[in-house]
Amino acid sequence: MDRRTLLRISTVLALAAGLGGAAQAADPVKIGYVGGISGACGGLTHSAVKAMKIALEEINAAGGAAGRQIEVVWRDSKTKPDEGAKQARDLVLTEKVDLLTGVCSSSVFMAINPISQQYGVPLVSAISGTHKATVDFGHPFVFQTQPHTLMEGKALAEYAARQDWNNIVTMGLDYEWGRTTVKVFTEELAKLKPEVKISKQLWPRIGETNLTSYITAALSEEPDAIMGVLFGSGTNSLIKQGRSYGLLERTELLTFLSTESYMSLGKDIPDGVHGWARGPFYALDSDKANAFIEKYRKAHDGEYPNDWGMLGYDAMYIIASGIDAAGGTDPEKFRQALGSMTFDTMRGPLKMRMIDNTFNAPSYLGVTKMTDAYPFPTMSDVNVIPGDVTLPSEETVKALRAAAAK
Amino acid sequence: MLFVQVMQGVMEGIFLFLIASGLTLIFGVSRIVNFAHGSFYMVGAFLTYQIYPWIAEGTALGFFVTILICGLLVAALGLLFEVFLLRRVYHAEELMQLVLTLAAVLIIRDVTKFLWGLDDVTVSLPDALSGAAVIGGTYLPTYQLVMVGVGVVVLAAVWGFLKFTHAGIILRAATDDRGMVALLGTNQAHVFSSVFAIGCFLAGIAGGFAAAFESINYLLDTRVIVLAFIVVVIGGLGNFYGALYASLAVGILKALGLLFAPRLSMVIIFLLMAVVLLIRSLRRTTE
CATH class of the missing domain: 3.40.50.2300 (Response regulator)
Structure with missing residues (x-):
């Protein structure tokens, strides 16, 4: 083997290694958010979005989940079931997200639920109240982090x-x-x-x-x-x-x-x-909650987070900890991880039960x-x-x- | 019990009339189905929220002054809309007119969102108006009595205007036969503009009163327009007095429905609309 061939091979190898490394570092966990940013839920959801963005920043600054950064694609369901389903499907098929979250209105939750089931993409509902999605029509990959109806x-x-x-x-x-x-x-x-x-x-x-x-x-x-x-x-x-x-x-x-x-x-x-x-900030007197409230107010002109903000922040941390413990976004491993942990949330320690993937939210x-x-x-x-x-x-x-x- | 609910229905009906009267006046004269009427109502509500603290928050006088100012501001806005946009489509087909007023709905909604945000806001009722007259255990809230009073004043003013003034005569004539009025040398543009402004003024003050009565947000426009259309359709499109009877009928039927058949109270209103439409069309075919 002459020197040139050796050089070529080593260049290719180095490039491959470099690319591989770069690909791994630049391969974030992709989460699709579908929520009622406008429409009937608009007045509730905006605080949840702000809070989730704060959680996201904190999580990524601390190294992300399972060693990967988290990236969220935000979509507006306009609080309409058909629009929500369309956005969710697009997130799964075009954006290739690993996980879905958000939802506000029960009817939108019910419309997105079958998409999560069909494509095996976990759906973590942060602020929707219906129990029908997790209980009646529950499937292994739909989760609910707030008290349902x-x-x-x-x-x-x-x-x-x-x-x-x-x-x-x-x-x-x-x-x-x-x-x-x-x-x-x-x-x-x-x-x-x-x-x-x-x-x-x-x-x-x-x-x-x-x-x-x-x-x-x-x-x-x-x-x-x-x-x-x-x-x-x-x-x-x-x-x-x-x-x-x-x-x-x-x-x-x-x-x-x-x-x-x-x-x-x-x-x-x-x-x-x-x-x-469901999540009154003034009644949650923990260091975690106080730190969040302070941060939120500083970022938003002294405005207080509403209940949906509190729930959204908690949900983002639950998702990140779950991915971290599962070592990735494999749906079944993610579910097992959620079921085996206790989450230190602003609403106190919460656990999920495996029978219907619901959290014991107060x-x-x-x-x-x-x-x-x-x-x-x-x-x-x-x-x-x-x-x-x-x-x-x-x-x-x-x-x-x-x-x-x- | 029956008396309480009927009174309740009358009060709700008069408030509906405040909203629907402007809509029906505008339609009567210009034949424009103004979807943006609810938007003007919403602007009146948000302006009241904005302006009341600057005038004299907490006083009843300041509240009425605020509402008057808001009514005038909304009328001015309506006038701008009429003169610069709507006037250009009077001779276009209905679909074009519909597209224009719908566009106004969307634009006003987005501007409202931009200016006042997505959250619900409310205006505190002045203390002088927040009580109730209690007669034999029946509560007649002061504020709603005031609204009934305002409704009656509006009714009397419009009635007097239509009946006794020259402008009123032209207006009635314009409702009957626009072409004839134009042939007789009346400047139609002025008639249309003033009616549109009056209609918007009524929408503006209705919105102002609503701001202190309920909770307002950027979705108020479509919420209101549906009910207003139901009333206008039952009363006969463009029929001012019909709108009054229809508002009262809708208010009273809803209130009584809630007492006897809570689940059906809205169905009853839609049934009324269906029956009225049916009778009207039957009469037309037999004539």
């Missing part, structure tokens, strides 16, 4: 059973989330406290903001409490309009109150409303109060109802899956 309905029943309420009117938004939560709440409460009467069930349409007729119809039953399953503008309208009907003097109100409602209504939320939430219930700590009211005396209490039993999961398979 079955869990929340039960948490609400637990809380209502602790109060002195014997006559309740429910007011649930007329779609999946509202209907299921009211149904589970009613069933679970009947088990816990059979003497409670549900005297009326009202179903405002999603987007309806003049709720006065609903308020008077509810008050006509002279209930001890009204249980509202509304969000965003629905919750805001109920509280604002209820005030002039003396709603809080005539009955008690338990309703979904996540942080953005406190921010937009401010002092218009009177003291004494029973609220429920629900937060308390009573509103204006304090000096924030420019808006928050919940005081927060009851944390742990996920272990509210997760449906294995039999329930099996029964729901059998019914869905029919």
